Amino acid sequence: MSPDSLIIEFDRALRTVFATARTSRPTPGADIPEAVLDDAERRQVIGLMRVNHCGEVCAQALYQGQALTSRDPAVRDALRTAAEEETEHLAWTESRIAELGGRKSLLNPLWYFGSLSMGVFAGALGDKWNLGFLAETERQVEAHLDGHLSSLPVSDAKSRAIVDQMRLDEIGHAEMAFAQGAAELPRPVKVVMKYAAKIMASAAYRL
Helix, strand or coil: CCHHHHHHHHHHHHHHHHCCCCCCCCCCCCCCCCCCCCHHHHHHHHHHHHHHHHHHHHHHHHHHHHHHHCCCHHHHHHHHHHHHHHHHHHHHHHHHHHHCCCCCCCCHHHHHHHHHHHHHHHHHCCHHHHHHHHHHHHHHHHHHHHHHHHHCCCCCHHHHHHHHHHHHHHHHHHHHHHHCCCCCCCHHHHHHHHHHHHHHHHHHHHC
């Protein structure tokens, strides 16, 4: 990799972890009136949206690592496209956390560099496994977001609109990966990914 490419990738990492994300699409639910939440509901929503924001930080790192080691230009382009939508998810969740008076996870730098390493490793295995890792990640994120839709207060339509659109985008990313030739990951790998995600979510909810 050239020095210029390294600088670009390092800049992308810094912007993901420390800068305010931007979105080209309107934030879902932006025109919905704010719900009246009690203190417990507000803390619950902030915790859930912090987990979602953390997940998007991980997704950015994962796709960056996968693109770095992918051999197929078409796969790299697909990963970059997915990453652009994940940047919008970053912006939406960050904005919602701020609206509710919360903060982002203190552990985001740790999650970012851990996910970047995983992405580099997945890409080095070959493009069908690279895409398979992407597809399984998105399927697990979809299930995770389904759970959040069940946990969010029914009255909080603003947060629910964000999570619902994120869910639709993740489904599209998984479908894209399979269309590009993703391989189905072995069950033990899926189980490890699931438990790793649970640990991350539990920590991000509190920290």
